[in-house]
Amino acid sequence: METTYETAAEENTADLMAGNKITVDEIAVELAAIELRLRQLARAAEVPATPVELSDTIDSLRSSATSIRKTSDQLRFLARIVDGDVPLATAFPTGDPWGVAARGSDRQDYGGPAIVPTQWQLHRLAQDAKRAETTTTYAEGMAGVGIGWESKAASARRHRERDAAVAKEVLLIECASCHAGSGEQCRTKKGWVADQAHIGRQREAEATVDARLGYLGDNPVAVPDA
Template sequence: MLTGTQHESPAEENVSDLTAGRNLSFDEFAAELGAIELRLRQLARAAETPATPVEVADAIDSLRSSASTVRELGQRMDLLARIVEGDVPLSTAFPTGDPWGVAARGTDRTDFGGPAIVPTMWQLIRLAQDGKRAAAGGRETTTYPKAMAGIGIGWESKAASARRRRERDAAVAVEVLRIACEKCSAGSGEQCRTAKGWASDRPHVGRQREAEATVDATLGYLGENPVAVPDA
């Protein structure tokens, strides 16, 4: 998990081979995870006979444990791939009676973070479990394409939003040092200073506000919120 001032490496940011200019499907997601699982197991097997005699049993166990975790995630992605294609019947509502997808628009769901217009992975898996029982009992079910018809334009995941916020904050931190501070007269490349001359990691409000406005105009933000999500 990335926290604080940590940022993705250039290699991590390059996902062109996964997306090929479009969004990654869950079917492709599952296939990629299958390849990763296989590679981890192959690496564990190869580590049993290293070129230099060093016992790495713990590392081998860790690799195989990681492979098992990746396999489980791959199985969930495979289920999600079938769900989003409409192959799996889903419950029309959660056990609480709360709707989801298009039906959740305009509702006031106070539990679990508000209306589930865009359901999470775990919510969809639960809806699939409940949908299976509903279908067996002759009760009404729905499908993901039907329940989500018209949703998705302008949407981005929480992880993508958090990444873009980190990128925005990093750009602001750079921009702050490019402009002079009217409050303490700190020049370009200099940190703001207190009334007694101590350097501070926190710029004065006016300098910070000017840097944010410049960066937001460049990135297409309105305050802290993105105005548009490219290719959403």
């Protein structure tokens, strides 16, 4: 499993967007800039100030740049779809709807209604539209969808943040079971230090953190800025 490293610097994203949220077009352009910067860095690394062979690093930089360029091109096309320049099929090949039309539908083949389609589903809908008699646009298909929506990545990050906050809160609470004090981990009856807190201590920490963050259990009650 790939380890996810998160730093406070990641939260500083204001310079990436013109409005409150980043657009797909802005992401594509930013990636294009990163691609160019990587290729420039690879070129500069051909003649470093000290005599050391960096061919492996140069190849890696150029390979990463090629991958980023591919992603940028895919998002550039997606931006055209979102802006309504590309017609879309009104349903998937199975006849299943998407967007606002998928509300209340039961789509077992796709694992549930595609109210919010993925970028790859939108790419497929664009391809299918070339042979469809009736087409629609992204704006028409998604009219009214998006209020309170949160991406899977954002939801997973917020859950990680919640779990980290609970882990800190646990150590601030005295355990009613083993009487571990502030800063101390719970212990077994024989005095062994445990990596997990007793249920009562854990439950109290979760309740405190959830009330502070606006969660109900481990589920967010509201999505900020949705």
